[in-house]
Amino acid sequence: MKQDSTRNAAYTVDCEDYVHVIKFNPFDSGDACSLIAYGGNNYVVVGTCRFQEEDAEVEGMQYKTLRTFHHGIRVDAIAWSPETRLDALPPQIRVWDLEGNEKAHFVLRSPGMSVCWHPDEAFKLMVAEKNGTIRFYDLITQQAILSLECEQTPLMSADWCLKNTLKIGAVAGNDWLIWDITCSSYPQDKRPVHVDRARLFRWSRVNENLFATTGYPGKTTTQLLVHHLGHPQVNFEFNYIQKPSQNI
Template sequence: MDNPGYSQYTIPTSDVVQCVEFSPFPWSAKLLAVATGNRVTAFSCVFQEEDEEVNGFEYTHIREFKLDCKSSALAWSPETSLSTIPKLMSFIAAGEDYKLRLVQSDLKEDDTVLAFEGHTSYVNSVTFDPNQGEQVASTGDDLTCRIWNKDGDVISVFQLTSPGMSVCWHNEEELKILVAQKNGIIRIFSLVNQQTIMSLNCGQSPIMAADWSRHNCLLVGAIAGTDWMMFDTSLSSQPIEKRQAHTDGGKYFKWSRCHESLLATIGRPGRQIKVFNKRHQQLHINTSLPVAYGLTWHLHLPVMAVGGDKRVHIWVVEST
C-alpha cells in the first residue's frame, strides 16, 4: 500500500495530535485517547469488521479532559469500563512539566485529576500494570524508571544508564518490567527483588522505542538507529533479526496487538509510516504524512492509528 499519506479514515481534532492510544483491554477496546494541546479527548471507535451495521468506520466523541499542560505519553487503566454502573474511565497522561496525571471520571460530574510528582525531566513512556491497574510505571530523560501506586506514591525507582525511552508491562509477566534505554540497551527488571533479570543489546543507538509482543512474552522488538530489530529472550541477548526501516532514523515501534507477525514503525526522512511482516519482506503500508506523532494498534483488529495535523489517521491493514 503506497500512497502520499491518505489513510482510510480520519478523526478531526482541534490541534496537532501529540499522542494517541487505543485501550489494550477487551472490555474497553473501542476507546481511543487523543492528546491535543492541554487536552485529552476520549472517542469510541467502531469498525465494520466488528459490526456489520457500520459503514466502514464510525466514531463517537465521549468526553474531553482539560489538563494543565501538553501530554507526551498516554496509557489506559484496566479499570476503565463503560458497561459497569457507575461507569469508570481512567487513564494516565505524562505531561511536559514532568508530572503524571491520573484522570478518573464517571462520565457525569465526577472527574478527578491526581498529579504524580517525582520525575525531574521529560517523561517518554508510561503504562499501567495490565491486570489490576493498581500500579503505574514511567520512564524518561532523568535516567529512572519509576513504579507508582494509584495515590501517586513512588514504590520503586530503577536507576538507568541512559534516558528511558519505553516502558512495557507484559500481561503475562506482571512481576517484570521492560525498559528501553536510549544507549541501545533494553533491560528487564524484577519487581520482586528490584534487580536486572536480563539485558538486551541492540548493537547500535539511539534506541527510540521498544515493545513487548502481546502474543509471545519471549519476543521483544525495538527501533534503534535506522533499523527495527527483534529479540528472542530465550535464545540470546543479541537481535535474532534486523531490517532497515528508515534511512535517517526511526522514532516509533509497535507490535500489532491482534496479529503476531505485524509491526509498525515511524521514522525519517519526513514522517514515514511503515507496516512490516516479520515472516516475509512484504510491506503492508509504506506512506508518509506531513505530521506524525504517536502510534497505536487496536486490540482486536489490524487497525493502526497515528496522530497528525488536526486529525487522527487510521488504517485498516491487510494482513494476508
C-alpha cells in the same frame, strides 16, 4: 539584577543581593545554549534567557529561574561544562501505585526511552535505554533479571509482543530489530527501515508477526510502515502530510 535605573535597562531580574559574576553558557548544546548563571555573596542562580532575535514567539526578552544554589560563600567565577544539556531525559524509571505512592525506582545508565509491563506477569517490567540496552526488572526483588543488546544507537523505542511474550521489538538508528529472549541477548533479525532514522516500534495486538514503525517527522510528512516477519518487503506504507502551523 541590581543596576542603575538611569541606564534604562530593557529587562531586569530581582536578586537577593549583589551580583558579582554572570556567565552565559557558551556551548551550542540545544536548548542549553539559552542558559545563564549569576553568583552573589552566598548563592548561584541558573536560569534561561531567550531573546526575540532567536525566537519569534518571544517579545523582547524572556527570563526564567530554573534553580538557586545556596552555599554560604561569595561567588567570583562561574564556568559551564560543554556537556550541559536541558533536553536530556532523567536516568531513572519510577513506579507508582494508583494512589500516587512511589513503590520502586531503578537507576539507568542512559535515558529511558520505552517502558512496558509484561502482559501476563504483573511484577515484570521492561525498560529500553537510549544506549541500546533493554533490561527486564522484577518489581518484587527490585532487581534486573535479564538484558538485551542492540549493538547500535540511539535506541528510540521498544515494545513487548502481547501474542508472544518471548519476542521483543525495537528501533535503533535506521533499523528495526527483533529478539527471541530464549535464544540470545542479541537480535535474531534486523533490517534498515527508515532513511531519516526510525522513531517508534509497536507490535500488533492480534498477530505476533505484524508490527509497525515510524520515521522522524520531516518538514512536510511523517512515514508509517507496517511489516510482516514472513515477508521481506514492507506490507503497507503511509505518508502523513503535516499541515503548516498558523499563528492565531
